[in-house]
Amino acid sequence: MNYQESREYIDRVTREIPSVLGLEHMRELMKRLGNPQEDLKYVHIAGTNGKGSVIAFLYSALSQAGYCVGRYVSPTLYSYRGRIAVAGQMIDRDSFALYLTQVADAIQVMTADGFPHPTAFEIETAVAFLYFKNKGCDLVLLEVGMGGNLDATNIINNTLLAVLVSISMDHMSFLGNTLSEIAEKKAGIIKEGSHVVTVRQKTEVMEVICEKCRSNHAECTVADAAQAQVVEEGVEGQTIIYEKECYRIPLAGIYQKENAVAALNALKVLDGLGFPTTAEQKKEGLEKVSWNGRFTVLDTEPLFVVDGAHNPAAADMLVQSIEHYFKGKRLIYIMGVFSDKDYQSVIRKTVPLADQIFTIQTPNNVRALPAQKLAEAIEKINPHVEATESVEAAVEKAYGLAEDKDVILAFGSLSFIGIMTETVEEEKKKRKEQQND
Incomplete structure (x- = not known):
């Protein structure tokens, strides 16, 4: 397929195959593609609001430090291909068409063997894994599509760090009718022995996250935005003081302080996991972040x-x-x-x-x-x-x-x-x- 044909293929699948939660079809598809996701390391981000902003902060800071960072987000605002990016550049048309063709070929054999057809999101996620492996990414920032435990992105095993942003009521028909039920699903990205960073959540959500960390022997860091002080602000950005350091953020919205503090705590954890960033790289990363459409x-x-x-x-x-x-x-x-x-x-x-x-x-x-x-x-x-x-x-x-x-x-x-x-x-x-x- 060329790029136009690959987009038409995705559009057709979007119309014809309903969204589902579950990992069975994704596991089968990735096995037929050689499980490229197993050769990568991840920061996995779930929650209701703030996922994209935290990823934007991390992507900017880690790129400033010279790492080859992959980013997978959805939805995108300006370009479809913007959901898959490496080192500041979204996936090119030829690469997208190439990897989508590989995925489509695998699906053709898979469905002939009696397996259900994967959804559009599962297909896009598979393309992302193939692309990130080919690019030799040091680290991949992976945003959950919906929920967590049964989301297509949760097929990964090499989660260095799970980040949980603010969790509230959303997608109730899929995830549950109480905060605890929804938190249980979103906290499903926490893997055995991984590290976790969470913003300070409502009591019932924190209880779920703490229990999930205990059962998975995962070390949890709580990023408390109350410890950060806004010293200058306007509709085009703000400056915060956090742990005696000053950070300029070109994003408005009172919620961005929480997202920035979550990202800074994630970077601190990554310092000890083989991905260190200097104080200046953290500051420069936050100052140069680009994330449109949020205030x-x-x-x-x-x-x-x-x-x-x-x-x-x-x-x-x-x-x-x-x-x-x-x-x-x-x-x-x-x-x-x-x-x-x-x-x-x-x-x-x-x-x-x-x-x-x-x-x-x-x-x-x-x-x-x-x-x-x-x-x-x-x-x-x-x-x-x-x-x-x-x-x-x-x-x-x-x-x-x-x-x-x-x-x-x-x-x-x-x-x-x-x-x-x-x-x-x-x-x-x-x-x-x-x-x-």
Whole structure:
């Protein structure tokens, strides 16, 4: 297959093969591919919110130290291939097509032998393992897709470090209806004798993690963000003091302090596991981190911020950030959500703060809630809502309504952030041209 054919193959599998949790099919597929994942070492990251940010911090710092680091994340905002990257470069088209062809060939034989067809996520994960092995990665930063214990990424055995970010209620239909049940699944990435770093969690979650560490003889470090102090901040970044060291972080959002502290503790553990980084490399790594779509400023006149808040816990964090950075400001929302998310909770938490809300249907996704249905749900709490036919229309309406000191905030799903960013850039160009006429 060429790259276009490989993408069409993935799209077809996404439509036809439903997502499942379980390792049986993944084990069979990887065995037929020669188990390339066994030749790599891992930092495995699970949790509800903050996985991508912690990986971004680690990826930047470890790369600064000269290690060949692989990164596997999902979803991606701007390029499909961005989910698989090594040494700062996403997988090239030819490599993706090459390894996907190998995986597809193995699947053809596998299904002929009577095994079920792997899911799109399992296929992408297999491609990542093949690519990381071929690139000779020193270490792979591996993000869990959903849950932990039965996620396709949990086929790995060589986990040096498991990192657990904030765990809250999400994917209940797959993971359970209580925090303890969900924590049990996410803590399933903890392997016998591995090291663990967790942020400070709610009591019932900490109990599960501590028990899982005890039963697996895993050494646990609790990264406590309360021990870090923010000494300078704004919508374009913040500076924190942690363990007497000063770190500049070019990411806003009050939750990024916790993610940075988790990453710093992970780096400290890795120091003793054969991957040391100097104090300067840690500082430089955090300062040069790039992770868009998390309370990211797209424009300043007026202020336009995009955030991936898509579940109740993320909505709580977003509200805290709004009240922290934009107290007293007039807020204009652009919202789009997935129908299978707890969007009612997100609505209850966020929409009372808005002066006007424009709803969109997340483009090109079968899970997207129609803009009109979202508007009807919002209207029960805030009547100042209007459904729009596209991202472009919502952005144009928001800009048309906003005055200089107002804030436009787009959120509800990570999936539309790429097109939202492109649309805002086009709108900025158009406005600049109009000013110059």
